Amino acid sequence: MEKVASHPGRLSLAYFIVLILLATFLLAMPVSSRSGEFTDFNTAFFTAVSALSTCGIAIVNTAAYWTYFGQAVILIAIQLGGLGVMTFASLITMTISRRIRVSQKLLTADELGASKLSEVQSVIAVVLVCTFSVETVAFLMLLPGLLHINSGSLGNSLWEALFFAVASYNNAGFTPDSAGLYVNSWSVGLPILLSAFVGTLGFPVILNIFRCTKRLEGPRRWNLHTKLTMVTTLSMVTMSLVWFLLVEWNNQTLFWNSDISSKLWHSLVAAVMPRSAGFDxxxxxxxxxxxxxxxxxxxxxxxxxxxxxxxxxxTTLAVLVLVCRAAILRRKDDAVFGKRLHTQTVIMSIAITATCGAMVYIASLILLTITQRSLTDILFEVCSAFGLGGYTLGVADPANPGTLYVLAILMFVGRLGPMTVAYAISKPQPPQAVRYPAESIIVG
Known part of the structure; x- marks a missing residue:
């Protein structure tokens, strides 16, 4: 136990595994299913991983299959996963020792985006306050619309508002109702969409914007991370919206007999939700x-x-674009907004992209081998699982357990991050004593 506690990466890994096993056990119990029977291990395990990773891919209908107890287990799992493995790992360490080890602070600072070790404890508090504040606002915005849809049923409306508020901010596409996202109701769909968008920005961005706003400072005073996150996020949302409007506007299967309002709503959902939320x-x-x-x-x-x-x-995508721009223009530095990127940031971005790309490629090969689905469907499902998008085309098939475990591994790594998993399973390396001379090679 001391070894695990002294290694924050392994503590994070152990924490996540324990929660998966606990959630799987609870979901497998008869009290969790409406049939009153035990749920098979594959279904319970996949649902637990999907909830804790805040992915949201469901292989059974959440409202029809799970009881309120089962749905509560899923909701708590989503909340714990959304708050972040390292956040709770740090809180556990603080409770035991009343202080955070330096190694724990370093990894938590990286997870939460804190630039100084002294900020970590305050950032953890901000994470909790921010999370519950946004979820409370989303809950209050959702309640009137749900009351109208549920014909004034207060009990159902309160539960659905709570579930949607937690699931939307944490970007997990589980829904507590058979109708899903109530696609024809802007009063319910829009608060979910806005909450999901805020959830994708990240705690460091929300914290930085809040601090600047409190000091009456505009976007010019945002730090570089916030600027790159906002610019890249808005660019991707705009690009997705334009793509969907241009390519799918005349899709008769999708928009048969639909009015302009319905088409615009589907376009907004397609622009925001697939990046992580997975609703509707x-x-x-x-x-x-x-x-x-x-x-x-x-x-x-x-x-x-x-x-x-x-x-x-x-931000990884933004760094790669900036590196490509610097290479094409033959610039020595990757500068943006009057700031220069650190070499280590560039190296980490390339390593993350290459590692994740290799994972997606290998998982796609495996699923192509064990299923009869098209490459497009396989690639979409793999990227959705790794990116915690929550959208599914049915590749995750309970009749084919291999698909469930491949996608579960992707969700697990996608939530923790490949670098955290690698750090957790690797042995600490001593500092490099010798730095070898550099020599140029030909690339490209």
């Missing part, structure tokens, strides 16, 4: 092959760093 999956099977491929790229990128989203993160 009813329209996904009807989109074109081009859109599936496009959305695979969107889910692979995911949301902001230290957010409830997954993927390689938007």
């Amino acid at each position: 999956i009813s329209w996904m099977p009807h989109v074109s092959e081009q859109t599936k491929l496009f959305m695979s790229m969107v889910t692979f990128v995911g949301g902001g760093s230290a957010s409830t989203a997954g993927g390689i993160r938007v």
